[in-house]
Structures are given as C-alpha cells and as structure tokens.
Amino acid sequence: MIETLWFCLIAIMIAGYVILDGFDLGAGVVHLFIARNEEERGRVLRTIGPVWDGNEVWLLAGGGTLYFAFPALYAAAFSGFYLALMIVLWLLILRGIAIELRNHVEGNLWKPFWDLVFGASSTLLALLFGVALGNVVRGVPLDKDGYFFLPLWTNLMPGSNAGVVDWYTLLIGVASLSALALHGTYWVTYKTSGDLQARSRNFASKTWWVVLLVTGLVSAVSFRMQANIMREFIDRPWGVVFPLLAIAGLIGMRVMSARNQDLGAFLSSCLYLTGMLTSVTFGVYPYVLPSNAAPETALTINNAAAASYGLWVGLWWWIPGMLLAGTYTYFAYRSFAGKVEG
DSSP states (O other), rough: HHHHHHHHHHHHHHHHHHHHHHHHHHHHHHHHHOSSHHHHHHHHHHHHTTTTTHHHHHHHHHHHHHHHHHHHHHHHHHHHHHHHHHHHHHHHHHHHHHHTTTTTTTTTTTTHHHHHHHHHHHHHHHHHHHHHHHHHHHBBBTTTTTOOOOSSSSSSSSSTTOOSBBBEEEEHHHHHHHHHHHHHHHHHHHHOOOHHHHHHHHHHHHHHHHHHHHHHHHHHHHHHHHHHHHHHHHOOGGGGGHHHHHHHHHHHHHHHTHHHHHHHHHHHHHHHHHHHHHHHHHHTTTTEEEBBBBBGOOOOOOTTOOOOOHHHHHHHHHHHHHHHHHHHHHHHHHHHHHHHOO
16 A cells, blocks of 8 residues: 555655646747747746756655665666656756756857757757656566666667667657647747747647647557556456546647637646546556566565665655745745746
8 A cells, every 4th residue: 555655655655746847848848939039038938047946856855765665666666767767867958957057158159059958968868758658658678686777779669679769668658748838838928928928838738739739640550569558457447547638638738728818728738638638647557667577576555665664754754845845936936926027
C-alpha cells in the first residue's frame, strides 16, 4: 500500500513540474516565432521571469523524492541514462544563463545571441523530457541486478538493442515538444496584450492541430509498444478517467481559445498535460521501469522501493515540506499576477 502511495505522489509531483516548468519551457520554444522584435522578446521573458527558477524547484523535489522512495530506480536510471542526463544538465544551465545574462550588456549581437540560446535550449529540453518518458514506457534492457546502459542511439529501432533515442522515443519527444510549446503559448497569450497576444493566440490555434495529431498517434503506438498499458486498462476500467481528462483538456483548449478566454485555455492545457501523464503512470503500474530484455528483471514498486518503515516515516516529513513549497508557489504567482505590458 505505502509503495503505491509513493508511486502516486511522485507521479503527482512530476505532473506538477511539467505543468509549472512546462509553460516557461514552452515560452522559450515559441518566443522566437511569436515575438517580432527585441522588445517583444523581452516581454515574453518577463512573463516567466519572476517564476521560472521557482518552477524548477519541483524538478529537484521530484528527484529527491524519487531517491528516497525508490532508490533502486534512482540508481539504475542515473547510471543508465548518464549521458542523456548530462545533456539535460547542460541545457538547464545554458537556459538559466541565457535568461540571467540577456540584459547585462547592450549590443547588436548580445541579446539576439542569448535569445537564440534560450530558445534552442528550451526546445531541446522539451524534446529530451519526452524522449525520457518514451524510454520509461518502452522499457530498457535491465540485467538481473537491475542495471542497464544505453548509448544515445543505435539504429533508431525499438528493442533490446535500442539506444536512448529511437523512432518511438523520438515520437514521444515530438509530442512533448508540441504540447509544451502550446502550453507556453497559452501562458504568453494570457500574460500579454496587443499584437503580441494576438500573434500568440493565432500561433496556438495552429499548434493545437499538431498536438491533436500527435496525441492520437502516440496513444495508438504506445498501446502496441507496451502491452502492460492495455492490460491495466482492461483490469481496472475506472482508469479511463485519466485519458478522459486529457480529451477534456484538449477540447477545452480549443473552445476557450476561440472565445478569447485565455486563462481558461491555459488551465485546459494544464488539464490535458495532467491527463496524459496520469494515463502513462496508470498504464505502466506497477512498473517503475519496465524491461524490454526480460520481464522478470523489470523494476516495480515492490523491488525498487525503500523499506516500508522508512517510507512511512518519510511521509510525515514529505507532507509539511510540500505544504511549504505549495504555499510559496501560490504566494509567488499571486504576487506577480496580471499582464506584462510593454
């Protein structure tokens, strides 16, 4: 029971991180397309400026919780995905540097250079986070000791000899990139006004069709790629509520945006991301890291979890910690509410 609870709590924390840091990643992805000049790019940055670093706290909190609750998963993932994680780390560093250094020097090349770095690092991060999720769904070649190693890519084909990147994980990466780009566009639309807002709304209208297409494609392919997903939905039909959340969010984005209800469109995007991520976690349960080499070597909530006593004790520390983090997040967003004007 306690292992399942921690599995759900970590899934909630990951969803929270994707929703919060996802919109500022998405804003970075699209800001070179929707902003026409330096002033507008600066406005896009100011929509996330007060909160982007606070959003990344949830990534650290999720990683720390994963280390505490499922140490075997943490050890396997951080050794097997070492190269990919180093790339993610460098991209996070470059993205933070770009935001902080952009306004330090006035020059014809300085700001455009850091804008490009910000956009490129945000794009690659959104793509790689999707690739990582695709590896969890597809499975990795775990050995009998629960460890594995993956090169960055091999022949781009799924299977026991696949690398981190194959056509399936790349498809999930494209889905992640498009979904977060749309999420960030709705945030910029909500926080800005004038021509920039109109351009953002128009960009979101076009991107929505891409998200609709890849959502259908990813859903169909994932059921064939990971047999446990279909099994879980057959054994526990109540789980259909999770994909229904994603569908409701997808429809809500279109309807709300068409009515210029920008907050509603952004919240619908949050609902869509929540539905998609909870559908994945429901589908892979009880695995925390499936194996595509031999099913018996997979890491599950039972063989990857810490001792039950430690999990119960940790829960009583986790609750006040998350209440503090949640209160800070609420205070930060309330303090910087309102439009970002030129």
